[in-house]
Amino acid sequence: MALTRMHNTLSKSHVMADRMVTVNRLEEVVSTSDEFDQVVSQALPMLLDRATGYTKRFLRETGQWNDDIEHEKFALRWGSEYLERFLVCGRSEVPCRPLFLFDSLVAKQHSKPEPFCYHPDLLRPLGRFLDGLVARAVVSRDALIALYHHSYGWGAGDVIAVTGLNGLESQRIYKNFRRWRESGWQRTMDEVGLTKAELAELGHQQQRQRQRFNSEAERLIRVAQAHYRKSEPDHYPCLSRSQWGDMFAQGYGCDYRIWHLALCLDCMQTAWGLGSSGSLTGEKPRLELQVRP
Amino acid sequence: MGHEEELEAYRSQLLESLNSRPEIRSWSDPIQVYVNERRVGELESAGIGAMLQVQCVDHIETVQLRAEDGTLLGGLTAPECGYRTDRVRLSADTVELSVHNLAQGGTLSALFTPAPSFWSRAWKSIADVTDRVVARRPEPALAYGMRTVAFTQALLAIAVVGLVADRITTGRTSDRTPSPVVQTATLSPAPAVDMAKFEQQLGELARMQAKVDDALGSQQKGVVQLQQALVKLSSTQESFESNVLTVREEIEKRLETVGRETDRQTRQMASRGRVEQEQLEAAIQNLTADNHRLAKEVVSLEEYNQVLKTKLQTAVASASKAVDPSPERLLKMADSLQATQQQMPFLFWVTFSDGTSQESIDKWVYEMQGHKGAVSEGWQEVRIVPPAVPPDRFLEQIRGEKIVKAARIGQ
Numbered sequence: 240m241a242l243t244r245m246h247n248t249l250s251k252s253h254v255m256a257d258r259m260v261t262v263n264r265l266e267e268v269v270s271t272s273d274e275f276d277q278v279v280s281q282a283l284p285m286l287l288d289r290a291t292g293y294t295k296r297f298l299r300e301t302g303q304w305n306d307d308i309e310h311e312k313f314a315l316r317w318g319s320e321y322l323e324r325f326l327v328c329g330r331s332e333v334p335c336r337p338l339f340l341f342d343s344l345v346a347k348q349h350s351k352p353e354p355f356c357y358h359p360d361l362l363r364p365l366g367r368f369l370d371g372l373v374a375r376a377v378v379s380r381d382a383l384i385a386l387y388h389h390s391y392g393w394g395a396g397d398v399i400a401v402t403g404l405n406g407l408e409s410q411r412i413y414k415n416f417r418r419w420r421e422s423g424w425q426r427t428m429d430e431v432g433l434t435k436a437e438l439a440e441l442g443h444q445q446q447r448q449r450q451r452f453n454s455e456a457e458r459l460i461r462v463a464q465a466h467y468r469k470s471e472p473d474h475y476p477c478l479s480r481s482q483w484g485d486m487f488a489q490g491y492g493c494d495y496r497i498w499h500l501a502l503c504l505d506c507m508q509t510a511w512g513l514g515s516s517g518s519l520t521g522e523k524p525r526l527e528l529q530v531r532p
Numbered sequence: 533m534g535h536e537e538e539l540e541a542y543r544s545q546l547l548e549s550l551n552s553r554p555e556i557r558s559w560s561d562p563i564q565v566y567v568n569e570r571r572v573g574e575l576e577s578a579g580i581g582a583m584l585q586v587q588c589v590d591h592i593e594t595v596q597l598r599a600e601d602g603t604l605l606g607g608l609t610a611p612e613c614g615y616r617t618d619r620v621r622l623s624a625d626t627v628e629l630s631v632h633n634l635a636q637g638g639t640l641s642a643l644f645t646p647a648p649s650f651w652s653r654a655w656k657s658i659a660d661v662t663d664r665v666v667a668r669r670p671e672p673a674l675a676y677g678m679r680t681v682a683f684t685q686a687l688l689a690i691a692v693v694g695l696v697a698d699r700i701t702t703g704r705t706s707d708r709t710p711s712p713v714v715q716t717a718t719l720s721p722a723p724a725v726d727m728a729k730f731e732q733q734l735g736e737l738a739r740m741q742a743k744v745d746d747a748l749g750s751q752q753k754g755v756v757q758l759q760q761a762l763v764k765l766s767s768t769q770e771s772f773e774s775n776v777l778t779v780r781e782e783i784e785k786r787l788e789t790v791g792r793e794t795d796r797q798t799r800q801m802a803s804r805g806r807v808e809q810e811q812l813e814a815a816i817q818n819l820t821a822d823n824h825r826l827a828k829e830v831v832s833l834e835e836y837n838q839v840l841k842t843k844l845q846t847a848v849a850s851a852s853k854a855v856d857p858s859p860e861r862l863l864k865m866a867d868s869l870q871a872t873q874q875q876m877p878f879l880f881w882v883t884f885s886d887g888t889s890q891e892s893i894d895k896w897v898y899e900m901q902g903h904k905g906a907v908s909e910g911w912q913e914v915r916i917v918p919p920a921v922p923p924d925r926f927l928e929q930i931r932g933e934k935i936v937k938a939a940r941i942g943q
Contacts, residue, residue: 378566378602382602
């Protein structure tokens, strides 16, 4: 017993010593991008914990923290997000002291208004699923196109018809769908920390209480879309039906249509039927959440 | 699975995904460009060069390049003011990022350069060599001649290779034949001579080939050195231009700031001077008016003094004429003196509240049983029968009147 305790103490002190060495190395100046990569890649766990700690502190100080696994996962997810950006953009800052640069990057993120989409209901499995999808759609075109499928159950052909795309763009939509099915969806689920059991439970809910499930999903996706739509270009606001009509009729604003309609339930209702030259004359689309790609 | 384990598994998964960043291969899909985490456009990267220029009202803080699946391919963070450039390598392709932040906003320029293919590299080398030769001998006829020679050499080389292959095949076939005697007998001397000639030609060709290779190698080295020198030159020029621009902007800014500051100070001083001058003029006017008034008061006091002196002399003369100055007589004299004094009008100056009509003023003077005198700078002179109360108290009473703004004795 005493031997085990001594072993544990020794191992802890060894970890502490390692951590100190890593911190010291990160505090020193690195002069080249390669050196930056090398030093930082050896300190990923420590940097992830550091960013997670800062995020927790931010949530506590803004009264958004609870001691539960959902909040812990949320902090980890954003810590990882900051670390990814640091890995890529930090290289351009050499010569620098990586630790200080990292701290300043996180501080800069946290000094922005609403640095992330926080809502207690978005921390539960359904909320996390929707938040993950919409957040990914902002940085990935594959996810953006897949959002049409997850929101309305459409395939590539439907998306092309609804958004009124031409032949060249259509090919791209098929590729987007394929990549999402192959790897994008799984990667997104991993990133938001949804386990297989949670996904299975979402599937069951969808089967058992379809209407309730969809109305809850609609409420939550509106919260997420309102937050992430701010990441669209500034000149992509909501439009009236006549404005959408002009755009579809004259064939401009292809990007506008794809980006905005995927991220705005209301505009989808407004612009319904404009892109298909009258072939989509059925009922306006309602949210029919699809869990699987 | 408990919460701790689930959390630890999630953390490990995130770390693994950060560690195993996807290998960047050559990109055929457009590259998404984000500025300050907002999508601003894309670079078409299907084997051709592409450029994207973005002008922002705000400062550009971060630039990110992402694949269609969201993978972060590269990026940079830019300073608040000034230039930042970076070259992001995507396998053999590159994206040159250049950010220029000014006080008015920022501009981004992203240039995608695809990796040259094998054939384009080979073609480029040949074109370079040809260009060099043509550059040395610019006559088109000579260039045409060079091409003809090259074509003939190539044809010859193919023919030689074909013959050698044929001979070797023949040799191998003959190796398999069992009787060397027959073989010797069948060989005529002519092919042997041909073989020698061909061998000689082959040797010459090989030497020429080696020479051409050497020349090509040295030319390629030269081209590479030239390219490096050009790159250095362009980067030096760029940095020089940026420095010049920065210095010029700095100077303009400073000049503007200094000019603005000087203008402001001059304007301030001028306006202050004007105000002081006006104040001085007003003070001089006041002093002149006061002086004038004082002079008048002195004159009126002297007149009053003269009257008093005359009265005193009259009183003294009356007193000296008196035979028995009884107390009753003295009392009478005092009374008569007081009466004389009471008959002297009491003079004071008054100003009236704004908007008081002339009629009200006249009425008020009439009620006081007084007479209006001169008007000087808004002050009305009023003469009344000397009041029963002391002058200070009288003035207090006057000031209490509704229509009276101020009152004083003397001008």
